[in-house]
Amino acid sequence: MYRCLAAGLFCIAASLFLPDAAFAGHAIAMHGGPLYPADFRHFDYVNPEAPKGGSIVFGATGSFDSLNPFIVRGTSAIGLREHVFESLLARGYDEPFTLYGLLAESVDMPDDRSSITFTLNPKARFSDGEPVTVDDVIFSLETLRDKGRPNYKTYYSKVSKVQKLGPRTFRFVFDADGDREIPLIMGLMPIIPKHVYSARDFGSAGFETPIGSGPYVVEKIEPGSNITYRRDPNYWGVELPVNVGQNNIDRLTYEYFRDANASFEAFKTGIYHARPEDDPGRWTTGYDFPALRDGRVRKEVFESGMPSGMYALVFNTRRPALADRRVRDALIQLFNFAWVNRNLYYDAYVRTQSFFDGSELGSHGLAASKKERELLAPFPGAVTPEIMAHGWQAPKGDPSGQDRENRVRAVSMLKQAGYEIRNGRMADVKTGRPLAFEILVATPSEERLALTYSRMVKRIGVEATVRNVDPSQYQERRNNYQYDTIFNSWFSSLSPGNEQSFYWGSEAARMPGTRNYMGVTEPAVDAMIAAMLEARTREDFIAAVRAMDRVLLSGAYIIPLFHQPEQWLALWQKVRTPEKTSLYGYRSGTWWIEEK
Structure with missing residues (x-):
């Protein structure tokens, strides 16, 4: 496997044009090799010295009636997949499609991509303290495939069998359709605890407290109105390279508003603190309000290497x-x-x-x-x-x-x-x-x-x-x-x-x-x-x-x-962002809070 030993655009370009080979180690890429070597300490688009603490409120429109983000029924609250549930691998946002170790500490994939083998990190734990096991992975595959959203069935049905190779090692073997993307898709499969969800009606929407292995837990909800996540002080993966400089804020709240106009008025008064903007009229003429004029709010423009869509x-x-x-x-x-x-x-x-x-x-x-x-x-x-x-x-x-x-x-x-x-x-x-x-x-x-x-x-x-x-x-x-x-x-x-x-x-x-x-x-x-x-x-x-x-x-x-030619974002001043932007633009998980 190719490992790029220097950061920067040269490395990205070099890795993208290498032919695929058998991968074995800390990361896998859709094409070529990963940008970051096995001993990398953090992604380049984070601030590894970012302080922990504080709180932030995000705005949302509409409502929610479920805490299960994996099913069609109901409308799930924002943030559950991102903050509560983890996958075997984590995406690096300086590259088109490369995944690094998260719940899995290592990954192996043959050149023909007919299978993929993972070894779980022995430290991996759910928020209730129970270890993440191979049985949890198999349960997640079967449950999401059979009871989850249709896209899960489409992708996960391509796994023809799962082989247990050891107490922490397992292999997904794929059918013969030659889909070279499916091993990476399996690396992004969310893992849910068998001991929790086998006792629940997985296909039902509702407000049972979600349990995952992620950096946050659900602290409180007002159904349809808001949800608050609290950073887990016992989170198992805080020192992993993929997490350094991320998940810095202690409390994340998503406040729901009736429509875009009500949401904007709430932002102007400080009810929430970060507003992505997609209305050019509002961006051009609508931000002339007291908090922006006196410096409590700032407008920022971020470049992105993403296609426009x-x-x-x-x-x-x-x-x-x-x-x-x-x-x-x-x-x-x-x-x-x-x-x-x-x-x-x-x-x-x-x-x-x-x-x-x-x-x-x-x-x-x-x-x-x-x-x-x-x-x-x-x-x-x-x-x-x-x-x-x-x-x-x-x-x-x-x-x-x-x-x-x-x-x-x-x-x-x-x-x-x-x-x-x-x-x-x-x-x-x-x-x-x-x-x-x-x-x-x-x-x-x-x-x-x-x-x-x-x-x-x-x-x-x-x-x-x-x-x-x-x-x-x-x-x-x-x-x-x-x-x-x-x-x-x-x-x-x-x-x-x-x-x-x-x-x-x-x-x-x-x-x-x-x-x-x-x-x-x-x-x-x-x-x-x-x-x-x-x-x-x-x-x-x-x-x-x-x-x-x-x-x-x-x-x-x-x-x-x-x-839009760039990403438009308005922030209250207490919200700070890293100097470098990822290839995908800004990432809210890398922000931190500096209270005056």
Whole structure:
């Protein structure tokens, strides 16, 4: 196994392009080797001298009715998985996907990844003092697989058998589907105590006190209103390298508010102390209040190496009116981002031009590499020549709102698709049927953007009706693909994997409840996902992801919208943060409190 002996970007780059080998030791990586050596003392994005103590309140919206974060039933309180329950390995946030020892002190994995072997740390304890055992691990696997959320069943069913190799050592053996990500997914499996949860109805939501091995315990709750976690003074893993400089604050409270406006008013008065912001209007003009003016509150901007993710207006290609790619291409031309950004969002957003924008995984601005072209060769026509040459390029737009060139281009595209303007309406030449579709929305912000776009398409005779429905109806229609267009966000990581089949796979398009909202059934996409999951080097992995990105963008399944260029965060002054930010941006677990 490769071990990088120096910190910094050179080490990250060097480790990413090494071929996979058999791993044995303190960490495993999805590709290449880990950044930190076996004798590392702490992650670089923490302050190892951070003082312990103090308290912090976080804001949340909505409510909760469960203390079980592992089941579908009920809405669980925020923080349980993060603070109370631990996994065998812990993620390092300076790397795309590398895991270091936590409950397991060592890990072994053969080159073919047909199995993975863990040895538990002899010091590992649950908060009630009982040791973490192999039986607890097996119980966790079986319980989460059989009674937990559907994603647990999907992943953990790939374990064909568990072998006990000693009092603290065990092996997961996998089925033969060749999923190279599954060993790491098993390293992140939460471990629950058998002696506690075997006596409970695991599938029921409720307020029984959760017991885990993590650094915090639940101290008190007001159902639906707030939950407080107390740092466990007897926490077994406080001196582990993955924990040094983290979990510094004695008490963490999550206070729930009715909506975003009520939450912001509470933050202004100091009811809670840390507020991530995603409203550009509020970030630009809303923070002129006494506590900020007199220095008790500060605004901070954090850089992140994470992909932007994709926020988009989604075309449901299952609908006849939107099945033609030329029609979708024309509708993409009509979204005037320059005007929208200036007039609705204070020019605070950046146009998204890739499913993995802002990272090495994105295809925007890059010609397809030799490896990408080899992957795409069996699928001629799956990627447009333009996107093959330089990635997808968003229409430029016009901040004045005129945008005549894009409208002319859209009309020409629709003419090629068999449409013409009749009596002021865009209509099918053969049937006379007007080109019309519905935009389904569930929030005021979505409705405002949808109405704006509706006015844009109407200028060439296309009718876009905006329908605002209640959340339950919206969820039902979305799950069953009963819409023409919707807004949706897809999170992107630096190590996309199995979830991509759930997002874009052909099989997912035919199943209700997936996130393939567009109805993509493109063999080239399926092949790129398979290549991504089979990749043995970071170079091959990046090529597969970029190729998939190009195929999706060539399909014109969505109107890519926009994203924040940085992470926006407002903090009361007592909350302190480390000097260095992780590759994933800020991490609240690394903060500490300095009371004046």
